[in-house]
Amino acid sequence: xxxxxxxxxxxxxxxxxxxxxxxxxxxxxxxxxxxxxxxxxxxxxxxxxxxxxxxxxxxxxxxxxxxxxxxxxxxxxxxxxxxxxxxxxxxxxxxxxxxxxxxxxxxxxxxxxxxxxxxxxxxxxxxxxxxxxxxxxxxxxxxxxxxxxxxxxxxxxxxxxxxxxxxxxxxxxxxxxxxxxxxxxxxxxxxxxxxxxxxxxxxxxxxxxxxxxxxxxxxxxxxxxxxxxxxxxxxxxxxxxx
Amino acid sequence: xxxxxxxxxxxxxxxxxxxxxxxxxxxxxxxxxxxxxxxxxxxxxxxxxxxxxxxxxxxxxxxxxxxxxxxxxxxxxxxxxxxxxxxxxxxxxxxxxxxxxxxxxxxxxxxxxxxxxxxxxxxxxxxxxxxxxxxxxxxxxxxxxxxxxxxxxxxxxxxxxxxxxxxxxxxxxxxxxxxxxxxxxxxxxx
Numbered sequence: 040x041x042x043x044x045x046x047x048x049x050x051x052x053x054x055x056x057x058x059x060x061x062x063x064x065x066x067x068x069x070x071x072x073x074x075x076x077x078x079x080x081x082x083x084x085x086x087x088x089x090x091x092x093x094x095x096x097x098x099x100x101x102x103x104x105x106x107x108x109x110x111x112x113x114x115x116x117x118x119x120x121x122x123x124x125x126x127x128x129x130x131x132x133x134x135x136x137x138x139x140x141x142x143x144x145x146x147x148x149x150x151x152x153x154x155x156x157x158x159x160x161x162x163x164x165x166x167x168x169x170x171x172x173x174x175x176x177x178x179x180x181x182x183x184x185x186x187x188x189x190x191x192x193x194x195x196x197x198x199x200x201x202x203x204x205x206x207x208x209x210x211x212x213x214x215x216x217x218x219x220x221x222x223x224x225x226x227x228x229x230x231x232x233x234x235x236x237x238x239x240x241x242x243x244x245x246x247x248x249x250x251x252x253x254x255x256x257x258x259x260x261x262x263x264x265x266x267x268x269x270x271x272x273x274x275x276x277x278x279x280x281x
Numbered sequence: 282x283x284x285x286x287x288x289x290x291x292x293x294x295x296x297x298x299x300x301x302x303x304x305x306x307x308x309x310x311x312x313x314x315x316x317x318x319x320x321x322x323x324x325x326x327x328x329x330x331x332x333x334x335x336x337x338x339x340x341x342x343x344x345x346x347x348x349x350x351x352x353x354x355x356x357x358x359x360x361x362x363x364x365x366x367x368x369x370x371x372x373x374x375x376x377x378x379x380x381x382x383x384x385x386x387x388x389x390x391x392x393x394x395x396x397x398x399x400x401x402x403x404x405x406x407x408x409x410x411x412x413x414x415x416x417x418x419x420x421x422x423x424x425x426x427x428x429x430x431x432x433x434x435x436x437x438x439x440x441x442x443x444x445x446x447x448x449x450x451x452x453x454x455x456x457x458x459x460x461x462x463x464x465x466x467x468x469x470x471x
Contacts, residue, residue: 136374140383143470144370144441150471159468164437166367166429171374173383173424190383262471271465 049113060111074280076273140190147257148249150265156272181230202240298344302369308445350419
């Protein structure tokens with residue numbers, strides 16, 4: 040293969056729409072540039088891809104793959120917005136709701152929450168068939184500027200990657216295995232770490248839910264005027280196509 | 282809205298909720314007049330009827346189940362209504378009352394909740410030093426349950442409280458057989 044091919048790119052299709060990708064790009068990166076939105080929770084712009092939430096699962100060549108980690112391939116036919124995939128995504132999001140304690144009416148992240156916004160986008164409105172696990176999880180308000188309400192943590196690991204790769208601190212990390220895997224802090228509590236409210240990991244965009252809370256700013260924007268009150272999650276990406 | 286349609290009967294009840302969803306029904310505003318052309322209201326706090334006078338087409342439930350009386354009422358609604366709607370987050374997933382299920386960080390969350398509310402709370406003035414236990418009070422359940430864990434629920438209208446728009450839209454479409462799910466933009470859990 041010639042070295043110039045990398046620059047010229049290749050094409051593949053997502054739900055029949057032709058998309059251009061460059062060597063090394065994932066399906067999701069190419070889709071984002073082309074204005075095709077693929078739902079995602081654990082992936083965030085500027086952070087390394089992890090592929091753990093599986094909300095971005097698409098069908099490529101008849102196989103289910105995570106669009107955020109799967110490299111795009113020339114001529115590939117990718118399925119994204121199908122009833123089957125969206126139902127599977129809805130079930131995944133619903134299970135995340137049930138695995139923690141997600142009480143939207145009392146959560147200060149309501150309206151800015153990507154989990155909630157994903158539930159709206161995926162029509163999570165039918166009576167549930169899953170049990171609520173209602174775990175007892177800790178609230179860590181030890182730090183003067185930041186609180187952690189782990190009832191709302193979905194273990195996406197975005198704070199882990201932001202703290203490690205962007206802040207160079209490693210405040211967060213995974214502990215435990217399987218369903219017991221949780222995000223923990225590198226110390227007795229958050230005040231015991233070198234966490235700072237200016238860290239990228241603590242910024243409102245990194246935590247997709249209301250787990251990492253910056254104190255004293257929660258209701259600066261009232262409910263009803265928040266990010267996902269303005270449009271469905273992913274609408275900025277989809278508007279690129281129009 | 283044709284006059285030829287026979288009027289549907291609806292019933293409503295508030296279980297473990299704050300009555301906010303019933304107040305939200307009033308947010309339908311002047312469209313209530315349009316809606317009332319399509320329905321008669323049977324058992325409901327809005328009519329103050331305490332029992333079903335006949336079978337209803339639609340039952341609307343606000344709030345989840347926190348005590349045995351809630352469960353009795355919910356079963357009564359399921360028996361007497363063709364279509365049962367859970368209105369608002371408490372009916373759908375337990376809502377604020379369900380905070381007593383897990384967030385208390387306790388092995389006996391109900392006991393801890395009652396103790397703090399009636400005995401140990403700093404700002405309590407309870408001269409009896411007892412948790413109320415009058416036999417007339419309905420027995421509390423171990424947990425607060427969403428309606429769908431007690432009976433089969435046909436539709437859920439999300440929100441805390443749901444907007445007048447989503448209530449009117451859903452009810453008027455259900456009554457005319459045109460309901461095909463919610464517009465994504467009006468789904469809100471807050």
